[in-house]
Amino acid sequence: MAKKLKGEYFYLTANDLKTGSVVYYSKNNWSSDLTNAVKISRDNLAIYEQIAQNHEKECLIVSPFFVELDEGGEIRKMRDKIREKGITFKLNN
Amino acid sequence: MYKYTEQDKKIVKNRTKEFKFQVERRINGDLTEEEFKPLRLMNGLYLQLHAYMLRVAIPYGELSDIQLNKLAEIADKYDKGYGHFTTRQNIQFNWPKLLDVPDILSELAEVEMHAIQTSGNCIRNVSCDHLAGINSEEVEDPRPWCEIIRKWSTFHPEFSFLPRKFKIAVTGSEKDRAAIKVHDIGLKIVKKLGTIGFEVFVGGGQGRSPYVAKKINDFLEKKDLLNYLEAILSVYNELGRRDNIYKARIKILVNELGQEKIKELVDEKFEELSDKSLELNQNEINNIFNFFKLPIEKKTNSKVPIHSDKEYNHWLQQNVINHKIRGHSIVVISLKPPGKPPGDATSSQMRELSKISKDFSYGEIRVTHEQNLILPHILNSNLYELWSRLKKLGLSTPNFGLITDTICCPGLDYCALATARSIPISQKISNHFKEYSVQEKIGDLKIKISGCINACGHHHVGNIGILGLDKNGEESYQITLGGSATEKASIGQIVGPSFSTENLIPAIERILKTYEENKKKNEDFLSAFNRLGIDKFKEDLYK
């Protein structure tokens, strides 16, 4: 999970198993709100990887991964930005 | 339209029950995601960028009003009030909850629908000419053959775990509207010396290695269709590569072995199946054909209403096609209004369209692989009233076959595999070229957009193809020219370095200018491109 990551800080994210919603790890629980997401330093990746694995086993989440942050603490990749903010156009309805 | 037999009903009901149980086991922790993933994929359920996505099968693109109404209900009850029609003539719901999927499947089963064969390494939903059975140049209606193939392929024990997914398309006309030459198997119904049979093409496809299919049989007798398909699939199942996902499609095998060798292997296998257990008898064929009788038989002198409304006249000119039975028309409902995501329909649009199809088209509606809808049987005298109702729904855009009638994959807005967004590009194009007079002047032109090299948006076969790339974190778009998915199928050629989002529309404008300046009278874009060659376009575009 932590292989080939760029940068020094990360968020841990996944999808909620039952609903599929995007969630971020924020101190002992998972939230769809990024505001309280734990900012994880490179040194602590292994700890959070273990947390993700445990929560996968407990059937709370699916597909966990780390979101890379840039020097300013913002999400680095466009894919992850869209995943956080939602689709970039107005829906038809 | 095809109606489920008791056996079909049982199969779908059992599958729904089975999946409900699998979901329960997943949620209880009895199944890991690794174990569950192939099971959910067998039921059309993906996990995308934001959420789960459920792809529902619409066999050969044919829907009843009741089914469309059910899709509208599902969109409201379990999703965000809309659905997305795909290039395999299916529909996708982008936001269902895993917990709800068993209920969705059981509601679908009530109206003879399911999500089987919409994903996984099996024979996928067979696709078909959207004008099947209703155009006058057709040799024979391909829909019954799609149904015969569906029956044979659903849960085929040997072909449920193929090296990769497998796509079949069937057309009954010389003019190919089903893109058969970019399918794993393409079937074309032909008549030779008074007998009807099939030309068989194999190994077409898009993705990172695009190929046009090769013909391996000039004339296959109808009775032998399933044995022959079985022979092709058996050869592929045995020799197709399972060690490398990028080389696993039959197109790679066909290209490596060559046309002659693959033909020889298939013929040998076909001989081996000499017990001909799958040989079709005329009774079976007739039984299936009976389901597809047209609801109208009599010609009429029904006339197209005359009105001065400009928009109505544009729509008549662009989106209305002659039906093979006099006095009737085929109406294309464009799902590409300016600025809207191609292929999307809201629940209220679907609900109203369900009523409209009941009122005007014998309750039949079709999905095209170009992400539009078709009302197949409209009495000419109803056209104005129909147009007025479609207009109220925002579904009367007169752009069928024109520059804003783009095919577009979901791209980075939805898809976890994407390298760039594609829907916003399509929106830019449809806004920029929205004037009918502008589009009409450009003429027939197919733009197809994919958000990554997997080419779900068919960019390789766009007259202008657009492929979204990720260039050091920035979206960038590569343009290909000269692709076509018709009977003269060709893979587009890369014109040169890619363009930023901002420079893409100017680049398209420049390409169109080259066309405009050099075209002969009445020459469409593709013909002009084929005559002028890529260098002319390249020179103008990058000077």
Ligand code: SF4
């Ligand atoms: S082409 Fe790529 S981005 Fe588009 S839907 Fe297919 S996999 Fe996703």
